[in-house]
Amino acid sequence: MSIKEDVNYVKNELSSEEKFLENFVKGERFFKKYKTLIFGFIVIIIIGSIGTIIKKNIDEANKFDANIALNKFLESGDEKALTTLKDKNEELYEVALYLQAKKENKSVEINIPLLKELLKFQIATTNNDQKELDNLSLQNDFLLKEFAIFNKALLLVNEGKFEEAKTTLKQIPQTSKAFELANLLNHYLLTK
Template sequence: MSIKDDVKYVKTELSGDEKVLESAFKLESLYKKYKIVVWGAVGAALLFFVVTTGWSAVRQSKLEAANQALLTLQNNPNDTEALSVLKENNPALHEVYIFSQAAKTKDIKRLAGVSDSKNDIIADMSRYTVGAIEKKPVDSKLYTELVYLEEAYIEIKAGDMEKAKSKLALIDGRSSLSMLAKLLEHSTLKGK
């Protein structure tokens, strides 16, 4: 029986090897059929990796140049070369810098220039700052309650206590400005 078992074993081994060879031939025929697609996919993946890596390196280089320019501007705000490097490499940071410098010096002309920014936050902050410098309340999404407080103050100075109270009523009780609103509301009572 051992010879029969050995023959059976050899037959199963040969049939297993035969199946491996058969699948290798199938794989080879599939490769020949789709060789262009396979190499195209490999090439596309490689190209994507190279472009992504290159773009990341360029972006990092721009950020480093912008950061260096900002550090230079902090030491010397009049450095026009650093300002142009900052504008070229990071326009958003350039707008923030222009806004901060203009707000510090109360330069209405520069603030008005930044108020047309594509960045809604910078535009809103600069419009509000111009209004605050000129002592004219303006609509603001960021400083809504502060605008109400300023408008109420202007109404109190004008002697219209009812309008002042209505503006102060618009300030939320949970707001950090609610204490100031209550103080102003008390001054409306005193004004009667």
């Protein structure tokens, strides 16, 4: 029995070594067959990693330069800083244009939707433009919709159109932050 067990043990050992050598040979053939693809893939990964790191550093440098340019523009109104800002960061450039237009109370072409709406609202309230406030209050997604309605009612009160102002104030929902202002104006309108 012990010789039989020894023979079985040797057979198992030889078959596992054969399998190992067979797998090694298969792996070597696979590597030789796809060697250029494997090296190409490794090179692409290395170049991609280096490119990502370089892009990240360039983006951070542009961000830093854009912030410095924005600060310089806000402090001194430097047009060169505004040009640098346009080259480095388009969104900050539009913020600078918005701030300049707000300061000068004029309209400017901006692509950032919220800033565009805020600028329209500010110009409409400054110019007492009831038609523009009405247009803004009709937009469902307008950020300051209820405040536009309130300002429209305030303009109507200044014109002496008290009943129209009351109906306009009823458009402001109770959940709105402008509802308290509308209540105050409604209390004033009770005497009118």
